[in-house]
Structure formats: C-alpha cells, structure tokens
Amino acid sequence: MEHSNDIIIIKHRKTIFERIQPFLYLLPALFVLAIFMFWPFIQTIFRSLYLTDSFGQMSQFLGIKNYTELFSSASFWNSIIVSLEFVLIVVLFGVSVGLIAAILCQRTFPGIRFFSTSYAMPMAIASAGMAMIFQVMLNPSVGIINKILGINQNLLTHPTWALVVVGILTGWLNSGMNFLYFSSGLASIDDALYESASIDGANGFQKFINITIPSLGPTFFFVIVTNVINAFQGFGQINILTKGGPGESTNVIVYDIYKNAFMNYRYGFASAESVVLFVIIMILTIIMFMVRGRMNK
Template structure:
C-alpha cells in the first residue's frame, strides 16, 4: 500500500502541472491557432467586401495566384529583398560587434547607441528615412552631391527599403553577436598567438567556428523578420514604383484591404507560411548535417 503512494502523488502532480498551462493554451488557441485555421478555410472561398465567405471555389485562389504575373513578381521581389536584408543586417551587426569586442574609449556609449534601432518602431524610422531619401530636400543626395530618386526609381527603391530594414535588424544582431563573442575563451586566442597565428587565422579558425550556432540563429530570425516586413514598405513606397517593392506581405495587404479579395489574400498568407516553414526546416536540416 505504501509503495503505491509515491506513484499516485507523482501522477497527481503531473496532472496539476498541466492544468496551469490551460490559460496559455486558451490564449494561443484564440489568438494564434484559430485565426490560422480560419485563414486556411477562407482561402477556399470567394468573399464579399466584408470578408465573409460567399462562394466555395476550392483551390481556385491558389491556381489564380500561381498563374498571376503579379504574384510571380512578388515572389521574385521578396527573394531579392530577403537576401538584401540579410546582407545588410548581418554585416552591420557582425562588424560592429567585432569592433566593440576590442577596447576603445566610449565603448559603452557606442554599444548603447548602436543597439537603439531595436527599440524603434519601423514605421517611425521609415518616416525619417522618407525625408532623408527625398530627391529634392533629402540629406543623402546633399551629402553625396547626387540627384537620385531613391524611392521613386525602380533601380533604387528596393535597395533603399532593404537597407533600412537591415539597419533596423542590425541592432539586435549586434547584441546576439556581442554575446557570442564574449563567450569565446580568450585563452584560445592567447594560445594561437603563441603558435604564431595572425589576426586572419584567429578569425577563421577560432572566432567563426565559435559563432556557428549564433550565426545560424541570427540567419533564421532575420529571414523570418524580412518575410514579414510591412510598415516601412507601406510608408516609403506602397509597393512601387510599379511593383518593384511589392513583397508578398504588402501584396496580401493590397488584395485584402484595397481590392477586398480576402480569399485570395488568405491563400497568399498560407503560401507565405509554407515558404517560411520550408526554408526553416531546410536550414535546420542543413545545420544538422554540418554539425555531423
């Protein structure tokens, strides 16, 4: 009889522990899972102007998207945008983290200032950039002595928005890389110096291998954030000029709230979810193979 008592208490403790998770599951179910299920359901319908399902069309919305030149262009634009955001955000964040890893006057002040973009709303800083990149009164043209329409020229618009997003992401990337660099054992560098290793070899054989996990995490987070960019594109270019900055998220907004094609927008949302999911799984599998 006494031997069964601990097992009963253990089972009771386990059940009670899971009961504390019920409020969290309810919140996730109400605000995350249920809207996602409704999005999948709505993607199979034509909707009215209120977004209510009117006519069941099955996978027609998906077929219309994949045969649409506008959607194909948004996929291409999104791919370019994500690559540019990764390039700018990770390069700026890593370079400044490496700089702050060495001692120089004003280090703490610089670190605090540089990390501030992570606390600034993208819509707020986009308003500032909208003035800075203005062709007539913008400070960038004045400093460079140029007359470039940074936001009105298809050649420069996507690059400009990607640069802004990369800079916004660089603040949190800077913190991630700084944390990784601070955890590297300094005795490794000292031993390498004794063996005659120069700065490049230390970077190649000590710094980069030690940061592999941090780099992987930063790449995944930045890709997901880049795919979800909206505020800066809405304020700066509205998907233009033409469709040169019409990324998938903005195309979803345009179909839903400008054209009132909620079923088509829902189908785009599902496709975006699948794309991000496939990329994430691929990157985790690739990282797992590299570690083996």
C-alpha cells in the same frame, strides 16, 4: 549476523491528477496561443477556400480556385521573386552590420558604453518613424544622402534601387538586435583560444576565420533564421516609402496580401497568399535546420 546492503525501491503509482498536473500548468499559455495564433490561422485556411464579400465574410465555397488563380498570376510570382531579393538584402546587410558593430565593441576604449548603446539603438526605433525620417533623407532636393552622393535622383522611385534602399533600411533596423546576439556570442568565446593562436603566430584575420567564426556558429544560425522570418514579414517601411512601387519593384508578398485584402477586398485570395507565405517560411526554416544538423555531424 549478516546485514543486507540491497536498496529497496518502492515505486509510487501516480494518480490521474498527478499525471495531468504538468499539462494543467500549460493550459493558460495554450489558451492564449489558441485565441491569438492558432484560431486566426485556422480561420485563414478556411477563408482561403471561399469567395468573400467586402466585409470579409465567407459567401461562396470555391475549393482550391483561389490557389489556382494565385499560382497562375504573374503579379504573385513577381512578389515571390521580389520577396526573396528583399530577404537576401536584409539578411546580408543586417547580419554584417550587427557582427561588425559587435566586434568593434569588444575592444576597450574611452566611450565604449556610448558606442554600445548607439549600436543597439535601431531595435528601439519604430520602423514607421524611421521610414519617415529616411524618406526625408532621400529627398532629391534637400535629402542629405543625395548631397553626399552628389546626385539628384529620388532613389525610392528608381525601379532598381528602390528595393535595395528599403532592404538596407530594414537590415539596419534589424542590426540592433543582431548586435546584442553577436555581442553575447563573442563574450562566451574563451580568451585562451586567442592566446594559444597568438603563440602559434596567427594574425588577427586568421584568428577571426579559424576561431571567431566557428565559435559563433550557433549564434549565426539563430540570427539568420530570425532575420529571414522577420524580413519576409516586412511591411511598414514598404507601405510608407514605396507602396510596392515603382511598378511592382518593391511589391513583396506581404504588401501584395495587404493590397488584395484591404484595397481590392479579396480576403479569400489574400488568405490563400498568407497560407502560401507560411508554407514558404516553414520550408526555408526546415531547410536551414537540416543544413545546420548536417554541419554539426
């Protein structure tokens, strides 16, 4: 008697409820996102097309006039340039400090836990509180930084150094989270790679260039993207330390949006700036993802 070894697969036709059930689980999260993110963003787009009163209510439809005025404004283009310079300073300093701290904490020595906690502290400090402490440290009369450098200059009122100082502070505040990301990335690198390189006669610098940096590629990408986005949104420290000055040397686009909305009561114009800022961040993020994709090929 012959036995058939064929496996019979009985297909179960899903009901309508079973098909939509996974989406039902997402509804609470989508509802929260819709209320606190999507709807305010849609409102911002609509408000950018209107002239608003002092309460932010849309009173007259202007079309794209807010955008045409925006792109013809010298102050706006200056804020774009200042923002790009600020982002560059923040990313370079924050990523460098986070990476160096993570590498130092890979070594085993007495007190390593204390130093690891200290390097991660910046992410636990409020930017406003640290900005006020930094303001005292930069005081031309009693500030410790002026004492160390042997100068008597308020760097926050210097047209060149004000942006650099605020950028360094912001980068330092970001370095704590960067330290954790890089520490996690370094811990995932196989020690066998370093042992093989040592057998081949590679020194520490060669190991760093040929093993550490390539292995941290995904971590570098994630850290740079998040730091760029955070830097474009920097506001608190600028508001406390320089208020966009001296002149407009630290008037980044986020602070310019704040001035137009809450000082000049031009909510429609400020909304147009917000939309442009969103487009800039989106374009830069897409470019970074495209570069990353080509590097992986």
